[in-house]
Amino acid sequence: MYAQRAGNKTIGEIIVKNNGYKVALGGVVASLCLMLMLCTAVFPVLNMAVPLYMGAMIVVVAVEIDDKWAFVTYSAVSLLSFFITPDKEAVLMFVMLFGYYPILRRVIERNIRLFLARIVIKTAVFNAAAVAVYYLIIAISGMSIYDFLDDFSFLGKNLMLKILIIMNVIFIMYDRTLDLLEASYVNWFRKTYLGKK
Secondary structure, three states: OOOEEEEOHHHHHHHHOOHHHHHHHHHHHHHHHHHHHHHHHHHHHHHHHHHHHHEEEHHHHHHHHHHHHHHHHHHHHHHHHHOOOOHHHHHHHHHHOOOOOOHHHHHHHHHHOOHHHHHHHHHHHHHHHHHHHHHHHHHHHOOOOHHHOOOOHHHHOOHHHHHHHHHHHHHHHHHHHHHHHHHHHHHHHHHHHHOOO
């Protein structure tokens, strides 16, 4: 059905240009993200995992429509999350890092050809955001940096350095996972279930 042509455009291309489709897709993805965010109130252990999943869902909007609409969806989810989610740590992780990063990553991949430069920029963005998130969490919760580091005392000396190293390893895995998810979505899911090229 999607292979039918109207002029030089497929039906799928015509649907994507329809503002109703854009709003509907953004709304569905935003609703799913908010539902996941609410899960952190019931299962606090998910407060790190949920922002990662939500970021991956934003990729769907970026692929199906464009990066601007993905950013609009991210902004809507970020704003609503502050009002309806009790777990502010999960909200901050999404707002300041995992929500916009999949969009920024696509912009970096498109515009910067040198692989090493892409890695440096991505890592710099991640580290700056990660440090900012945890200082904000400490400020909002009212605990001191020492109280926060006590949770990681099992790591021994040089806690901040070790925490950053662990987080960078997680980030590299996340970045690679986004690559694989986007490729799978474009090359398999869209073709198999949506009939799109």
